[in-house]
Each structure stands twice: as C-alpha cells, then as structure tokens.
Amino acid sequence: MTSDRPGRKGRARVSCALLLCGLVLPILAAASAAPPLSAQEIPAELTLEDALRIARQNNPTYLAAANDIEAANWNVRAAYGGWVPSASASSGFSWQGSGEQRFGSLTLGQLGFTNQPSYYFSNYGIGASMSLSGSTLLAPGQAKARRTATEADIRGAEAVLELGVTQAYLTVLLNAENLLLSERELDRAQFNLRLAEGQLEVGSATRLDVTQAEVALGRAQVSLLQAETGLHTAKIRLTQNIGLDPRPDYDATTTFTLETPTWTEAELYDLAIDQNPALAALRAFEAEADYGVRMARSAYFPSLSFNASLWNGFTRQASNSDFLVESARRSAVGQVQQCEALNELFVRLADPLPRADCSRFNLTPEAEQRIIDENNAFPFDFQGSPPTFGLTFSIPIFQGFSRQRDVEVARVQREDMRYQVREQELRLSGDIAAGLAAVRTAYEGARIEERNQEAAEEQLRLASEQYRLGLVSFLQLVEAETVKAQADRELLSAIFTYHDNLASLEATIGAPLRTR
Numbered sequence: 001m002t003s004d005r006p007g008r009k010g011r012a013r014v015s016c017a018l019l020l021c022g023l024v025l026p027i028l029a030a031a032s033a034a035p036p037l038s039a040q041e042i043p044a045e046l047t048l049e050d051a052l053r054i055a056r057q058n059n060p061t062y063l064a065a066a067n068d069i070e071a072a073n074w075n076v077r078a079a080y081g082g083w084v085p086s087a088s089a090s091s092g093f094s095w096q097g098s099g100e101q102r103f104g105s106l107t108l109g110q111l112g113f114t115n116q117p118s119y120y121f122s123n124y125g126i127g128a129s130m131s132l133s134g135s136t137l138l139a140p141g142q143a144k145a146r147r148t149a150t151e152a153d154i155r156g157a158e159a160v161l162e163l164g165v166t167q168a169y170l171t172v173l174l175n176a177e178n179l180l181l182s183e184r185e186l187d188r189a190q191f192n193l194r195l196a197e198g199q200l201e202v203g204s205a206t207r208l209d210v211t212q213a214e215v216a217l218g219r220a221q222v223s224l225l226q227a228e229t230g231l232h233t234a235k236i237r238l239t240q241n242i243g244l245d246p247r248p249d250y251d252a253t254t255t256f257t258l259e260t261p262t263w264t265e266a267e268l269y270d271l272a273i274d275q276n277p278a279l280a281a282l283r284a285f286e287a288e289a290d291y292g293v294r295m296a297r298s299a300y301f302p303s304l305s306f307n308a309s310l311w312n313g314f315t316r317q318a319s320n321s322d323f324l325v326e327s328a329r330r331s332a333v334g335q336v337q338q339c340e341a342l343n344e345l346f347v348r349l350a351d352p353l354p355r356a357d358c359s360r361f362n363l364t365p366e367a368e369q370r371i372i373d374e375n376n377a378f379p380f381d382f383q384g385s386p387p388t389f390g391l392t393f394s395i396p397i398f399q400g401f402s403r404q405r406d407v408e409v410a411r412v413q414r415e416d417m418r419y420q421v422r423e424q425e426l427r428l429s430g431d432i433a434a435g436l437a438a439v440r441t442a443y444e445g446a447r448i449e450e451r452n453q454e455a456a457e458e459q460l461r462l463a464s465e466q467y468r469l470g471l472v473s474f475l476q477l478v479e480a481e482t483v484k485a486q487a488d489r490e491l492l493s494a495i496f497t498y499h500d501n502l503a504s505l506e507a508t509i510g511a512p513l514r515t516r
Helices: 007-032 048-058 059-068 068-081 134-202 205-243 265-275 276-301 322-346 363-373 404-466 473-507
Strands: 087-096 119-132 303-318 383-385 388-394
Touching: 048 059, 048 205, 059 068, 059 134, 068 134, 087 383, 119 134, 119 363, 119 473, 134 205, 134 276, 134 404, 134 473, 205 473, 265 276, 265 473, 276 404, 322 363, 404 473
Parallel strands: none
Antiparallel strands: 087 119, 119 303, 303 383, 303 388
16 A cells, blocks of 8 residues: 655645735735825925825825725726636635534444544645626626726816815915005005194194094004915915915915906817716716616626636544554454355355455554554645536526516616716706806906006095195095005906806816916
C-alpha cells in the first residue's frame, strides 16, 4: 500500500495560501484607501475662478455628490463581471463527538461497531461557476445608463455649487462697493460739517445748519459701521460656500461689467437641451428604464449555467487509533475465517481444489502501524477528491404571471420617465423665458440708474456751489446729497441684480454666458 502524503501536503499548502489571500487582500485594500482631500488656503486676492476651483475641492455637499461616481464605475465593472466565471476557495474544520450514531433505523452498535471515538474533520475546495441570461447580458448597458445619470447629477451639483459661490461672491463685491459709498458719504458729511461751521462763523449760516450737519455725520458713521459689518459677514458666508472655515481676511478682485443681453430664447433653449444637467440625468434614467423593460422581457428567454468543482480534499482522523486497529483486526479475523471455510469446502469437492493461503489476511504489525500513521491526517494531510463539472440549460415555460407583471411595471416606469423628461423640457422653456426677461429688465434698469446717478451727481454739484454762495439753504444741500446717495445705491443694486439674474440663468441652462 503506497502513500500519497507528499501530494496531499502540497495541496494543503495551496489551500492555506488561498485562504490567507482571501483574508489579507481585503485588509490591504482597505489600508491603501486614498486619504481625504485637504483644505485649500484662500489667497489674499481671491478671484471668482479661484473661489470656484477651491469650492470644487472642498465643498462637502458637492464632494458627496462627486463621490458617487466611484460606486457607479464599480457597478459597470461588476455588470461586466457577470460575463465571466466566478471562482471561490473554501476551507473548514469540524469535530464529531464519540457515541452511538444512527444510520436509518440502525445504529453502529447494531452493525457491530461499538465504542466509537470522536473524529476531527477538515476540508478544502476550489471551484468556479457561471450563469448567463438575458438580464446578465443587458446589465452592463443598464449600469452605464445609471452611471451617465450619476455624472449628470454631479454636473447638477456643480451647477448648484457654482451658482451659490457666484452669488456669494457677488454679495461680497456688492458690500465692498457699499462700503466705499459709505466712506465717501462720511467724507462728504465731514466736509459739510466743516463748511457749515465756516458759514456760521461768517454769519451766512445758522446754528440749525450746523446741527443738521452733525446729524448727517452721525448717520454716515452708522452707515459705515453697517457697511463694514455687511462686508465682514459676506466674506464669511463666501468661505462657508467654498467649504472652508470662516475667514474674512481676503479681497474679492474679479470685476463684472454690464453686457447687453443679445441672446434669444430659442438659442438659449437649444443650449439648455444639450447642457442642462437635470434634463441629462432624466434622459439617462429614461435609458436605464428602457433597459429595465428589455431585462424584464428577457425572463422569457433561456438561461445557461455552468459550475465546476476543480480541486477538493478532506481529512478524517479518529481521536483514538486503537479503535481503528481493533476494527482492522476484527476484519482480518473475519477474512481468515471465511478463507478457511472456503478451503474446507474445496477439499470436500469430488475434484478438490487447492487450498488458499489464509495467512495473507492476518494483520501484521507493519499494517497496524500503517493504519496508525494514516489516521494522523488532521488538519492538512488532505485526501483528494475527483473534479466535477456541470452544465445546465434552462428554458422557462410557465411561471404564473410574474414575468408579465414585471414587464408591465418596467414599461410603466419607462413611460413615467418619458413624462418627466417632457416636464423638464417645458420647465426649461418657461424658466429660460422668465430668466432672460429678468436679465433684460435688470440690464435696462441698470442703464436707467446710470443716467439717474449722473443727474443726481450734477444736482449735488450745483447745490454745493449754490450753498457756498448762500443761494440755497443747508437743508436743500442735504436733500441733494440724499438724492445722490440713493442714486448711488440704486445703481449699485441694479448692477448686481443684473449679474445675480444672469448667474441664475446660467445655472438654469447649465453653461456660462458671461465673459469672465
């Protein structure tokens, strides 16, 4: 009797290596995960492009949306993975206690096997399997459509981010300009106070004029404080939109100019049809729903499955080798007795046959030692099993009405997505018409406010000259200054309303319109 123990040990080493790989590789993959992106510093002179670039790297809401593309890419890879066989490796250990075991209606004791010891078992297996169906073949297309929808959602999140950052940046610029106006108004109020005091000294003004100048100065100081606070708050809000800790120690340097809105609704709508991220996402979901209908219909088609058990092995070791030796001895005694009975029968024949050598069935000490050595197999001295292969071709005949129900549900979902696409197209048309009208109105309003500001500035110049000549009262000078201050702020508001409406229109379309 020969032993294949060296081959078994080789297979044992292979199975142990596969088991260790299965345990270690996931840990290494987790350890090699990329660290989170570090925050970027805000430069002292911050342009809008810098703000948008830093926001794309740090804004948590946008990063959470952009992170979904990794899962979408792996969904596509996994869908293609369904086209290739899957492999698995397994290994296990078990223990069986001593005692009577039942085989059907009999026990081992009734079969002559008593005093059963406990046993140790181990095994390993390496196999492969594969299943192909209509759903498996269509899964990559559906996963790609879902990835396209994810990419569109990311572009939508980026458009929302750009709109928020742009509006926050415009708010900083608005408050910076408002601060400059407040500083000029404060300088003018201080000059008027000195002028009123000089006029009082020469007798061409009254004490009331000086008091009114002091009140105007106080109001200008309050206005300056409010403007400083507004700018400070606007800078903090901008850094929050960017995704960094609040800080106000920087200057917004990008300038915006009024541009005549020469676009038409038709060309903006055509641009939005190609660029709007929400519409692109809905179209991708519609394509995914179309794959869902095809996959539901594929349930009527045949399917093919394959499985193979390539390498298998097992061990079985009794806790007490004496039981195995004693069983072998009883078996040997039985064989000797049977041999002697046959010899006795052979000699009684009319034509006697030669007697057989019954001593060859006796259990030798070497055979007993071999039984003891072979029992020492647990846990890695495996006994190999033959490989097995299987191929199954399945044709569905009748499965109730579940397949038709799935087809109808998928078809309804596809129709719903088509209606949503049409709804989004109608919404885009209305939003573009309203947004373009708002931009045009804001542009014309800003031009009118420019003329109003020029007229108010001329009025203030004339009032200042007439007051120095004593032709008008100080109250009339203050009224001219109030008109000028209001005209400055109305012009500033109109300009930034135009840019704010333009930023909203860009977000609706999904593409830039202004010259940056």
